[in-house]
Amino acid sequence: MKVNKFLVGGLFILAAVVFLIVASSQANSEFFMTVDELNVQNANVAGKNLRVSGAIIGSTIQYDAQTLTLTFDVAHVPGDNAEIEAQGGLAEVLHQAVIDPSRSRISVIYVGPKPDLLRDEAQAIMTGHMGEDGIFYADELLLKCPTRYEEAVPEQASSN
């Protein structure tokens, strides 16, 4: 057996996989940012694919059913799960974010059907880019509500 031949072949495949991962990362990766970080590094994020999480402020939701244009503001929530847990869980963090007027906020525009779960104090996870007007243009909008189905423990009970 000519080991070298197979070794070269193996290295070639390895190089191809690395190339695929690197090339794909350049074209398709998304930078996960919080609203705070977005507002701080406004200049650096132009043209990048961003993934932003924030708490929806219910009073700002507007929906134009003719053009399917949805606008709303989101307030800053921490990006780290451990930090969210430390502050009393997702529901509490979202609630605090919405009632605290000093939190940084951004406006969001999304074109599409109004999602089922869109409401005050829901968590929005948005993929898109920052416009030059300081508005976040979302291509994709995922919503999470801490409903009774998603929390493992009922309000009146806590796990041992």
Next chain:
Amino acid sequence: MIADFGYGILVVSLVVALYSVAAAAMGVINKSSPLIESARRAMLLTWPLISISALALIYLLVNNHYEISFVYEVTSSSMPTYLKITAWWGGQAGSLVFWSWLMSAFASLVTLRKWDRDREFLPYVIIVASITLAFFLTMSVVFENPFARLYQTPEGIAAHTFAPANSVVFTPEDGRGLNPLLRHPGMIIHPPMLYLGFVSFVIPFAFAMAALITGRSDDRWIRITRRWTLWAWLFLSFGLVLGGRWAYDVLGWGGYWGWDPVEIAAFMPWLTGTAFLHSVMIQEKRGQFKQWNMILVILTYALVIFGTFLTRSGVLSSVHAFANSPIGPFFMGFVALTLIVSLALLIWRWPELNSETEMKSMLSREALFLLNNLLFMSVLVICFVGVIYPLVSELATGAKVTVGPPWYEFSTSPLFAMLMFLMAIAPLSSWGLSSQEKLSNLNKPVLGGILALPVLVFAIFWKQLTFMIGSWPGVVIALAVILAVAALMYIFRKLIWLAAVLAAVSTVYLYFTYTQNIIALIGFFLIVLVLAVTIREFWRAVRARQNSQQENFALAFARLIGRNRRRYGGYIIHVSMMLMAVGILGIEMFQKETQGQVAAGEALTISGYTVKFEDIASWNNPPEQVNYTRAVVGIYKGDQYLGQLYPRKDMYFSDRQMLNPTQPMSIPGNFSSFKDDLYVLLVDWEPASASGATFKIYVNPLVNWLWIGSLLFFIGVVIAAWPDKEAEYATARVRNKAYQPSSAD
């Protein structure tokens, strides 16, 4: 009472499992066959025990014992009985018991087989299976007790296994109920299917470890577990497909697969399992790849445990995070421990597992199988990198970077393309032969010309191609795939030219009638190529049989498959994969969507379809605490009336008065044909006015072939895995060793 009984039985089964580990280990050390027999009987006892415990749990679920925390969480009075039973695996605590139950069933089945020739394997198989079982039972007994009750104490209400001081049992009036998204037939069988797949991969692993410990370097362990592996693979594959179908029917985003971390967690053992299924054939036929097969089976086992952990731990937020828990570190510890121990065993036996024959040619069948394995491993590496990407990027650069479906599609699609091409040429290659013996010598100028042509075409149309594909790496990758395919087709030209001409003609036809997208055209070319080669293999073999056996076509066809189940079952699986590829290409490349608000009588149009909004109605179903809103739309293709669709929005409530909405659910109306699916979602509506409703409409071309392919896939695997005594004799060995007939399993 019932709960205490169920919990007690669970503890007893843990003790029995631990005893079986200890007795088997002692039996080996003392060379005592009565002790090993005792371990075997203990192993057999676990299944009835866990079944009793499970029945106790089902009794509690069905009879609304909401003082049990698990029952409270997954059922409610409004749920029908069959859903209360299937709620067994609707939450973390129950699904761990379900896992243990399946594990003990499979371990019992395997200990019941005839062990005459493989006595020395028995204690080690028992040890590995029982340790795995004991681990899962420990999780249930210590951390995730499904029988834990809710207790009221001065500090509040909490779930406890044993009553804390100063407490009374707390019984809520009603349970929270199973998430409505999970109340779907697909979701009722999807988790058990996946779990069946996961659990049955433990058996090949157990035998592999037994082979390593006993130092049997032959392929006996592979022969014993071959069918287990196939069934495991079938269940896992079907679990994946059912999950996709559920997403398509229920989640209402017009797709079936989102490269969600949890989906990938179930996909990764499938990848190693598929590689394993292929590479064991080389060990059987040629005595090569022994170390590699060990690595694959160890990896598959680790990924199975890892997958169970990911799907049930909630560490990764995803559509699958229906359950949360604190058991993550223990799962990771168990995975790490099994990896270390099994890899240490492998390193110990490494020199004894050297190949019996040499790989002579880069174009022999075993070399192509090796390439197939490397490609599957490459897909695995990409999936793994994608899952850990956010963690790694945060450590390396401080910025949290995530990757989504486009990332996975971009980086895996060239590998899938190469795998498809291998499906076309591997059946044409031969075991062990060098290229000189079978294939004609290369004509270098001709090969150079064949390779230069695509390069030239790509150079000339660089700009247009970059625009079409979207990025320059994509163009480079498309070119690389074309070059690799062209070079190999030239080398195999004598065998493949007919299929290649057919594929080329089909591709040109599709170019003028269906699509100019180069990625899609590469895909369709490969699909036709594989189908043509595979069908020709069937055709040739059937004709040969007709001539030699004087049988008619149908009889020859049936007997051909019956006598070579593994081979032709495998080819049927290849064909089914190509049908699924048609569906995937269709929905991925050509999905169209539109959305809009229309008044009654108005219509939306998309891809030649007209969707006319006719009516809408809303009503309550108090017993199930759900409100249905159903729209009626008429659909037309051109002027031709096709029928009506009923897209629906269900809103679930937490109370019988229907005041507190909890979970909405969009059920699409779907008009399905071989050509495409018209997938209509009701998005929004004006309750009391005529201004109408908002719809989102997808046209998903060819997606039906995905489901048709998966049915054929099922048939193919069943043919390949069907118990059959003759098949073992039929797989004659090519290697220079005395041929030993072995009994079927």
